Amino acid sequence: MLDNKTVAQAKKRTGEPQEITEKRLFALKAFSNIDLPSLKTESWRYTSLKQIILEKFENTIEEKAKFSINKGKGVIACTVKEAFIKHKDLLMKYLPESLVDRDNDKFSAMHYSFWNTGFFIFVPKKTEAQLAITLIAEKEGAILSHNLIVVEEDSSLDYFEEQLSEKGSYLCLRNDLTYIIIKESSKVSFYNFQNWEDNVISLSNWKAVLSKDSIINWIFGQFGGKLSRVKIDTLFNGQGSSSKTSGVFYGDSEQHFDITTDAHHNVPNTNCDILVKGVLDDSSSSVYRGKIKILKEAQQTNSYLSDHSLMLSGNSISNSIPSLEIDANDVKASHGATIGKPDDEELFYLMARGLSKKEAERLIITGYFSPVLELIKNLEFKAKLEDAIEGKKK
């Protein structure tokens, strides 16, 4: 049973003060009351939970984490446990706001009740920081990682995250939340590269809260896992804030990707631009949701979203639900979506030049992804995505 005992276990592991445990107990009430979602639950309509049997994941475990601070004076990057010991006041200044559950969802409540690991990253004022982190799952159990990133005023952070898993016939359930607070005139580039073996099921949420004139750029490549659900929430809470998303995913065999990018425009004069491209091969499937929500007071906002699926196989499934909720009139908001197969004429042309069908397809896929890849300024990260794309077609 996931219950009070699991909470006690988690508390022991993080070494948190009672104030934080209270928040867990509050979430635990919701967790006990909310039913498991079914395909009738709107947000789970296209993602089957057959593989997730909660009783199997009573054992909460930690992952292998490696940090390296490449740049930045006074930057903190450590586990939450370590931060409770060394930077308690600083951590407690920001952590509580990241522990408020606003979703009425079983798995969200599960995270807030039982999170058992995580890291704390802090970039002080007027600092340019760059750091890389590698997270490796290695055994059966549930990892519930609660991560907090705080970037103070006039700073920048390039954050590189690589998520992998050790080979093996275990099943690991991840239920993570990364919460990013970006202060005035600061900028975060959040790079995520995910290439798990097929022994990981992941439900994760990345949330960024933007202050005046701040920026978050999301750059992600999702390749691995049995089921990978990523929900990205960008909260435009400061005027002049902006965000760009460049994301790719690539599914084969029986993989399922469930990707959401929601832009919450809460104040005037904010900008958002989202581009996501996916490839689906074999019997893989995906659902992409992207909501642009502009509140009444959030005038002078521009928000764009574009999502594309390239389906290589007749057994693949692609679902797409871009949506707009616009309550202000002096705005520009739009979305576009395309779904289809590789262009026959392009294939024919390439094959007439002597390429095999496989080679021709590979070229077309490279060309298809290139508008996203070209937006990625970090060459090392870009190369990682290119390799993963190559690796898929072998």
Place this chain on the structure above:
Amino acid sequence: MSEANDIVSEYKYGFNDPEKFSFKADKGLNEALIKQISALKNEPEWMLDVRIKGYRHFLERPMPKWGANLDTIDFDNIYYYGKPEGEQATDWKDVPEGIRNTFDRLGIPEAEKKFLAGVGAQYESEVVYHSLRSDLEKKGVVFLDMDGGLREYPELVKKYFCKIIPFSDNKFSALNTAVWSGGSFIYVPPGVKIDMPLQAYFRINAKNIGQFERTLIIADKGSYVHYIEGCTAPVYSTDSLHSAVVELVALEGATIRYTTIQNWSSNVYNLVTKRAFAYANSRVEWIDGNLGSKITMKYPAIYLLGEKAHGEVISVAFAGKGQHQDAGAKIIHAAPNTTSQITSKSVSKDGGRTTYRGLLRIAKGCKNVKSNVSCDALILDDKSASDTVPYMEIYENQVSVGHEASVGRVSEEQLFYLMSRGFSQEAALGMIVRGFMDPFVRKLPMEYAIELNRLIELSMEGSVG
């Protein structure tokens, strides 16, 4: 009351006649009333069975949790059946004077003379007037009210009734099945092309009345029909409910164009289920205009069941003060080589809200499907709002699907250009909005296009201030 007066000033169909019923049920709904309606209509046993099944499903089925807010509907405060005085006429002279005057004011007899091949006029729960051009009658075209259809073509009705839209499809299709009355029954024989539109006009007159018409159109192989429906109601301070079910069958090579100009008064809940089955080489078009009502929830659907069938939905919505137009389209590709197009245009002002809600599904194995969806919304002031919620479910890769949507305000450049040419701001805005609605207006017969443009102009009055 002052609020109702505000609306009356803009809405020219808000007048009402004294109520004259030959039969009016008590408020509220129960099985006894359903049996009574069925007995009054002298229906076959199977129809009563379906009605009862529909009613039971209506009771069990919860209200939809999505879409517009329907909390304020009071199902116990509605009259579910009201038969106006007089019998159904085929000559306007035989229609009771009060009702005839109403349709005169709505311009129906005049339109009939000029450019319609047939007319049905429904008042409350029953069709009071029906006509069809004699040459079409000779060719075997059937255009009756639904009750007449059931009496004269029971086998055909039984074959298709509730087969395109099962009573259990949703709460309101269940309600309609339980208490349906009136609506049109049309059969077009193979190869017959009806050169002028058939029109049905639906008028609610009494307070708190529900109108539940039921329409079935069967276009046999290679035939063509254009059907137009219009609807208006008086303005009252209490609400009325309009909940229709419309089933279309386009057999091989047939074309059905179904045009709706919905202009209910702003106290009518308009909750309608419309669906078409389109067989090989057929073409179905829903041309759907929503100008009136308090709340509309309507998503005309096309199931493309045969190869090379084509489906098209063109819809416009206009939401003013207190209105929510939650409209859209549903297209299911269930055969290879089928194509579809959805075009949605909406305008909101004075606190109105428009929603486009759509579904596009391509079933596995339906190769060479092409589909395109385009939704545009204009928000004219800072009190109004717009949502777009399209679902795409694609189970086949040999397809091409495109979707685009945009929301924003009227372009400053366009306004500036027109004003620099000497148009007032209001006139310029009106022109831009009419241009925006053009893909819809172009699909209408000229007389209707003119009327619609006038309606838009009327709705736009006072937009600049």
